[in-house]
Amino acid sequence: MIRLENVHKSYPTKSGRKVILREFSGAFENSRNVGILGHNGAGKSTLFRLLSGAEAPDRGRIIREGRVSWPLGFSGGFHNSLTGRENVRFICQIYGASYREVLSFVEDFAAIGRFMDMPVKSYSSGMKARLAFGISMALNFDYYLIDEVVAVGDAAFKKKSKTVLSERLKSSSVLLVSHSAQLLKEFCDVGGVLHNGELVFYPTIDEAIAVHEANQNATI
Amino acid sequence: MVNALSTCLRTIGALCRREMLTRFGKYRFGYIWAFIEPVLYIVAFAGVRSFVGSSSPFGENALLFFLIALLTFRTSMSIVRRTGGAIDANMPLLALPPVKTFDVVLARIVVEAVTWSVVSVAFVLGLWTVSGLWAIARPDVLLPGYLAALYLGASLGFLVAMLTKLVPFFDRFMALISLPLMVMSGIFYLPIAMPPQFLAVIWFNPFLHAVEWVRSGVFYTYEPVLSRGYLLWFATCCLFLGLLLNKLYQRRLYSTA
Numbered sequence: 001m002i003r004l005e006n007v008h009k010s011y012p013t014k015s016g017r018k019v020i021l022r023e024f025s026g027a028f029e030n031s032r033n034v035g036i037l038g039h040n041g042a043g044k045s046t047l048f049r050l051l052s053g054a055e056a057p058d059r060g061r062i063i064r065e066g067r068v069s070w071p072l073g074f075s076g077g078f079h080n081s082l083t084g085r086e087n088v089r090f091i092c093q094i095y096g097a098s099y100r101e102v103l104s105f106v107e108d109f110a111a112i113g114r115f116m117d118m119p120v121k122s123y124s125s126g127m128k129a130r131l132a133f134g135i136s137m138a139l140n141f142d143y144y145l146i147d148e149v150v151a152v153g154d155a156a157f158k159k160k161s162k163t164v165l166s167e168r169l170k171s172s173s174v175l176l177v178s179h180s181a182q183l184l185k186e187f188c189d190v191g192g193v194l195h196n197g198e199l200v201f202y203p204t205i206d207e208a209i210a211v212h213e214a215n216q217n218a219t220i
Numbered sequence: 221m222v223n224a225l226s227t228c229l230r231t232i233g234a235l236c237r238r239e240m241l242t243r244f245g246k247y248r249f250g251y252i253w254a255f256i257e258p259v260l261y262i263v264a265f266a267g268v269r270s271f272v273g274s275s276s277p278f279g280e281n282a283l284l285f286f287l288i289a290l291l292t293f294r295t296s297m298s299i300v301r302r303t304g305g306a307i308d309a310n311m312p313l314l315a316l317p318p319v320k321t322f323d324v325v326l327a328r329i330v331v332e333a334v335t336w337s338v339v340s341v342a343f344v345l346g347l348w349t350v351s352g353l354w355a356i357a358r359p360d361v362l363l364p365g366y367l368a369a370l371y372l373g374a375s376l377g378f379l380v381a382m383l384t385k386l387v388p389f390f391d392r393f394m395a396l397i398s399l400p401l402m403v404m405s406g407i408f409y410l411p412i413a414m415p416p417q418f419l420a421v422i423w424f425n426p427f428l429h430a431v432e433w434v435r436s437g438v439f440y441t442y443e444p445v446l447s448r449g450y451l452l453w454f455a456t457c458c459l460f461l462g463l464l465l466n467k468l469y470q471r472r473l474y475s476t477a
Contacts, residue, residue, distance in 0.1 A: 053317035056470060068317070076315030081242045093234035094227070094318045 002028040002051055002068065002143060007060035009043075009050060010197075019197035020046045023060070026199065030066060030142060033174045035188035035205050037212035042194045044177045045071065048145045051175065066142030072132050073147035080121035084112065084131055087120055095139055102138040109164065110134040111157070126152045137164050144168070147177045150187075162186070181209050231318050235310070235327030243331070254339050261290055265408075277410040284347060284438065289407040291343060292366065292434040293427055295336035296373040297398060302332045303377025304384050304394055321466065325381050329374045340366070362437025368451055369430040375459035376426075382465040405431050411445040419445065426454040 004026055010019040020043030028034060028051070038044050048071035049055040050062060070077050078087045088106055092099040107116060110130040115123060123131070129149040136144060150161055165174070165187065178184050184191070184205050191208020192201045195215050202208040243251070265286055277285055306328040313319050348354055356362050383390045404422040411419065411432060422428050429451035432444035 049315070054315050070316045076312055079238060079242070079310070079313055082238060086238070086241060090234050090238055090313075091316065093237070094231045094316060096227070096230055 001030055001063075001065050003063040003065075005061045005063070007050065007057045007062060009046060009057045011046070018043075020194075021050075021057070021199060022197040024199055025060075026201065028143070028173070028175060030173050032190050033169060033176070033188045034201075035184035035191045035208060036175060036177045036194060037184075037191060037208055038194035039216060042196075044194055045073065045147060047194060047199070048073075048147060048175070048177070051143075052145055064143075067140070068143040069136050069139070069141040069145050071145045071147055072129075072136050072149050074125045074129050074149065077132055078120045078128060081119055083119055084110075084116040084123070087131070088116075088135055091135055091139075097139050102135060105138040106131065106134040109137065109160070130157070133161060137168060140172075142172050144172060144174045146174055148179070150176070150178070150183060184209065227318050228320075228323065231320075231323045232327050232330070235313075235319070235323055236331050238313075239327055239331040243335075251335070254335055255342065258287070258290060258294065258339065258343060262287065277408075277413070281351065281353065283351075284353070285435070286407065287343060287347065288435055288438050289405070289431045291336070291340040292369050292431045293402060293405050293407055295333075295340060295366070296369040296427055296430055297402070298336055299329055299332045299370065299373025300377040300380055301394065301398065303328045303374070304380035304391060306377075306381050307385050308391075321381075325378055329377060333370050333374065337366075337370075356438055357440045358437045360437075362434055365430065365433030365435075365437050368433055368448070368455070372426055372430055372451060372455040372458075375455040375462065379458040379462035379465070382462050382469070386465065386469055401425060401427055404428060406445070407431060412443050423447075426451050 004021075004024055007021050007024045008019075009021045010017045012018075036044055036047065046055070050057055051064075052068050052070050053062070053064065054070060077091070079090070082090065085103065088103050089099050091097075092102050110127075110133075112123075112127050112130060115127060120128065120131075129152045133146075133149050133152075144165075150165060152158075152161075168174075169187070174187055176184060176187055188205045190201060190203060191205040191212075192199055193208050193212050193215065195212075200211075202211060262283065266283070303325055306325045307314075307321055310319070310324040314321065314324070344356070380390070380394060384394075404425045405427040406414075406422065411422065411428065414422070423445065429446055429448070432446040433448065433451065436442045436444040436446065
């Protein structure tokens with residue numbers, strides 16, 4: 001379980017402080033896969049950084065029981081001057097995982113070939129996403145924080161990543177940010193909508209999607 | 221608790237490895253450069269001396285007088301400069317929750333301190349081999365002096381790392397003052413023989429005290445301009461100020477946005 005107690009988070013923008021979470025208390029349970037919705041700039045990425053522990057809240061506490069992944073997205077987590085292989089090694093070392101096992105899985109899964117020996121700065125964003133997703137699937141996290149990177153690339157790769165994720169979700173949970181309603185419906189049991197500093201949970205993902213769409217239309 | 225400590229040690233280990241891989245880009249030329257740089261200074265110094273034809277500022281071996289000071293200064297200053305850029309250079313890795321600003325800074329201190337210690341030892345041994353002179357008269361003075369230089373580099377470097385992140389253009393400022401500081405560290409001249417007005421200014425440069433401390437471990441009869449207390453207090457104040465800033469501005473330092 002990831003429990004949030006009176007968590008408050010805001011950050012400064014050009015037009016004053018933007019509140020991401022206003023004194024929020026609640027929990028992400030480990031048997032539930034949660035789809036997170038919110039318009040661009042609502043703070044979904046910041047929420048993930050808070051949940052992972054990469055960033056501290058302004059006030060309040062976040063209690064994590066179990067291992068939480070870093071926010072898996074198109075950026076962050078890799079050092080640009082290091083090669084893919086060196087980045088894999090770095091991540092294995094900090095998480096105390098076997099480099100050889102993870103590497104063989106990632107090479108096979110991400111299928112980016114000789115790019116493994118090139119600096120990450122030469123990668124396309126899709127390749128970075130494949131690498132990040134591959135590494136995280138090789139490590140055993142109890143919670144995966146995934147920001148849009150489940151299904152990138154061609155149809156065959158999409159299928160492969162969905163299969164691997166489904167396998168993982170037998171023992172782990174996912175918190176998924178996605179603009180794809182179909183993907184959310186496929187993997188998530190419940191939904192949360194982040195809107196104007198409030199995070200509201202809904203018992204089904206369909207309901208969350210409906211609320212989110214209503215919010216979108218209201219702001220337009 | 222034990223778990224947290226082992227995660228922290230693993231992280232620092234991984235960061236040290238990463239620093240060594242990228243210290244000078246992908247050509248891995250950096251380690252050779254660390255040796256070439258002092259050699260270039262020596263060549264320039266020897267060239268100027270043969271041109272001017274002056275005698276050694278102190279003792280018989282001018283090269284020793286100069287080299288020891290240069291290595292001490294470069295050790296300390298390199299740690300400051302490298303550590304100062306630690307957070308910016310590792311921003312993407314701070315997205316990984318186990319990686320904390322403190323680890324990133326510490327890893328750079330360790331790598332730079334080890335690099336320059338090895339370079340310094342190599343040069344002292346090299347000089348010993350070439351000239352046949354055992355350079356160090358009082359290892360019991362030299363060693364604490366060199367450790368004080370490392371301590372100054374680490375503490376000031378930690379503070380600079382915080383300031384670089386919090387104050388715009390602070391890295392430019394550091395780049396600007398590092399040469400004057402080198403000139404004011406008594407590397408090329410005998411500090412005690414300087415005019416009092418000049419001495420009154422350079423006395424406040426902590427690097428001068430580190431250089432003089434190490435030098436007084438090399439020559440038996442050396443008269444240094446040295447306040448060990450000033451050096452150690454200066455470094456300790458930097459360390460505490462750095463820790464304070466790290467605590468106060470934790471959110472701004474951690475934030476990757």
